[in-house]
Amino acid sequence: MTAITNHMPTADLQALDAAHHMHPFTHGNELEQKGVRVITRAKGVTLTDSEGNDILDAMGGLWCVNIGYGREELAQAAARQMRELPFYNTFFQTTHVPVIALSAKLAELAPGDLNQVFYAGSGSEANDTNIRMVRTYWAQMGQPERNVIISRKNAYHGSSVGSGSLGGMSGMHAQGGLPIPDIHHIDQPYWYGEGGDSDPEEFGLARARLLEEKIEELGAHRVAAFIAEPIQGAGGVIIPPASYWPEIQRICDKYGILLIADEVICGFGRTGSWFGSQTLNIRPDIMTIAKGLSSGYAPIGGSIVSDKIAKVMNDCEFNHGYTYSGHPVSCAVALENLRILEEEKIVERVAEETGPYLQEKWQSLADHPLVGEAQIVGMMGSLALTPHKESRAKFAADAGTAGYICRERCFANNLVMRHVGDRMIISPPLVITKEEIDTLAERAWASLDQAAAKLEEDGLMKAAS
Numbered sequence: 001m002t003a004i005t006n007h008m009p010t011a012d013l014q015a016l017d018a019a020h021h022m023h024p025f026t027h028g029n030e031l032e033q034k035g036v037r038v039i040t041r042a043k044g045v046t047l048t049d050s051e052g053n054d055i056l057d058a059m060g061g062l063w064c065v066n067i068g069y070g071r072e073e074l075a076q077a078a079a080r081q082m083r084e085l086p087f088y089n090t091f092f093q094t095t096h097v098p099v100i101a102l103s104a105k106l107a108e109l110a111p112g113d114l115n116q117v118f119y120a121g122s123g124s125e126a127n128d129t130n131i132r133m134v135r136t137y138w139a140q141m142g143q144p145e146r147n148v149i150i151s152r153k154n155a156y157h158g159s160s161v162g163s164g165s166l167g168g169m170s171g172m173h174a175q176g177g178l179p180i181p182d183i184h185h186i187d188q189p190y191w192y193g194e195g196g197d198s199d200p201e202e203f204g205l206a207r208a209r210l211l212e213e214k215i216e217e218l219g220a221h222r223v224a225a226f227i228a229e230p231i232q233g234a235g236g237v238i239i240p241p242a243s244y245w246p247e248i249q250r251i252c253d254k255y256g257i258l259l260i261a262d263e264v265i266c267g268f269g270r271t272g273s274w275f276g277s278q279t280l281n282i283r284p285d286i287m288t289i290a291k292g293l294s295s296g297y298a299p300i301g302g303s304i305v306s307d308k309i310a311k312v313m314n315d316c317e318f319n320h321g322y323t324y325s326g327h328p329v330s331c332a333v334a335l336e337n338l339r340i341l342e343e344e345k346i347v348e349r350v351a352e353e354t355g356p357y358l359q360e361k362w363q364s365l366a367d368h369p370l371v372g373e374a375q376i377v378g379m380m381g382s383l384a385l386t387p388h389k390e391s392r393a394k395f396a397a398d399a400g401t402a403g404y405i406c407r408e409r410c411f412a413n414n415l416v417m418r419h420v421g422d423r424m425i426i427s428p429p430l431v432i433t434k435e436e437i438d439t440l441a442e443r444a445w446a447s448l449d450q451a452a453a454k455l456e457e458d459g460l461m462k463a464a465s
């Protein structure tokens with residue numbers, strides 16, 4: 001057996017990684033040339049790499065480590081559950097205590113009549129469940145032709161064949177035969193990038209009305225559901241104009257179309273409420289959950305569904321499920337995570353204390369010459385980089401060039417801040433302190449300075465014509 005310890009030299013770990021590990025969303029050869037960064041441990045909001053660098057993780061792992069790293073209670077919960085009952089399935093007329101307790105807790109936390117949970121191992125799987133669930137629901141209702149799902153361009157709903165089809169990422173659709181049939185995409189409510197000279201609220205309304213146009217075009221009798229993230233995450237933390245969601249809700253209500261809120265990122269405190277749907281006043285029929293549900297300590301996802309849907313679905317046998325649906329260890333870890341979020345009032349703190357503090361610091365980054373806008377809700381924020389603030393111009397260079405340069409500077413300054421195209425994004429652990437927020441803002445500003453200098457030096461501070 002190869003024993004890999006933290007003491008193995010970094011270069012050896014990198015070589016083994018390059019030889020045997022295929023990374024998601026990564027150009028393997030480029031990564032090998034560059035040398036992968038090896039993360040060895042983490043505590044609170046701080047990662048440590050194999051070279052001993054301490055890095056402020058402003059992405060919360062991958063939008064998920066809401067309670068921060070290193071909480072012993074979750075390790076204890078996992079160990080206890082592994083000893084007692086490491087696995088049993090929930091398929092054949094059986095259940096277990098952790099899945100019962102977690103389901104009851106989620107029903108209590110979820111808004112409205114969202115009271116039943118179908119489990120998955122991830123957000124992608126949960127959205128695959130949703131495709132089959134809403135189509136089966138309508139078939140059960142005697143309307144099997146209602147099988148179209150409408151989503152949005154630049155949405156992210158996962159990477160499996162079904163969820164990748166729901167998503168609106170063109171790079172993903174270009175590989176592997178996506179999208180599957182009967183998924184349609186409308187334009188996103190991205191005023192900064194696509195709104196031109198329009199008023200943001202007018203633009204928000206116009207983008208919402210694209211849903212109505214699409215429904216009319218396809219025929220309402222064909223449309224099963226609309227799916228959207230309350231705030232687009234992987235697409236670049238795009239916060240819609242205030243006019244957008246009320247109009248979407250009105251349209252879904254008018255045509256009786258099911259609304260799926262993908263809460264994989266927005267859920268569990270990220271926006272300052274338990275769910276993004278509460279922050280944005282949405283009444284979904286289904287919420288997709290994952291990530292913050294367990295703070296990433298164990299893989300788990302699911303769909304929380306309304307009584308209306310559960311009643312119909314429970315009237316048939318839904319031929320669907322995963323070996324790890326309601327995995328007892330993941331459920332026990334998720335329960336302990338929810339206990340910590342609740343008892344330590346972490347969501348309230350984001351809403352009332354640290355969120356507003358981060359917002360103030362984040363907004364001040366908009367004063368930087370390279371930043372066209374700074375947007376933030378709760379603890380998910382974005383900066384739009386631009387060569388020309390006043391006109392919100394895009395760079396003449398390929399999209400993502402400036403963002404990548406800035407991200408590299410962040411890494412060099414021991415800050416994990418991602419880029420999506422030329423937008424910089426953050427989603428830190430919700431437990432980040434004011435002092436750590438100061439550090440985040442200082443490192444971000446320094447990285448922006450260095451990125452601007454590099455862009456000038458390379459002649460890249462030019463606006464696209």
Ligand code: PXG
Pocket residue numbers: 062121122123124125127156157158159229233234262263264265290291301
């Ligand atoms: N829905 C949303 C809104 C997500 O953000 C998924 C579903 C899929 O979840 P799983 O657990 O299957 O990954 C996600 C995941 C990025 C990035 O680059 C974002 C995600 C995953 C990987 C990378 O920002 N979000």
